[in-house]
Amino acid sequence: MAADAGGDQGRMVLVCEAVQALSRRGIPATVNAIAHEIGIDQSGASRLIKSATSAGNLAMAAAPADGRRREASLTPAGRxxxxxxxxxxxxxxxxxTEGWSDTRRHDFQQAMTDLMDRSYAIDA
Structure with a gap:
């Protein structure tokens, strides 16, 4: 994946990452949940979702529990x-991290994972 000068690929990854993260935490990937996950307003999230859906990376469907609500999911292309x-x-x-020991690299990754997990706990 080359650098994305226009940002389109980065935005596509961002919205798909949000859907994946929400799904892994058992949270329905609604427009509002995605907006909150990314930290943008609902209209911005809606545009990102529409773009990712048009590109074939996301699918939108009625929520199983409430047919009025729509939820996003990753398509095989999105995965x-x-x-x-x-x-x-x-x-x-x-x-x-070139030149880092395996232990240092692992410890850093674990610390970042711990911070993310803690951010979800605070946000809940």
Missing amino acids: SMLDQAHRWQEDVFAQL
């Missing part, structure tokens, strides 16, 4: 795109 983005992120992380 593939995220897998590619994660590989790129891991490559960049390896470059940034």
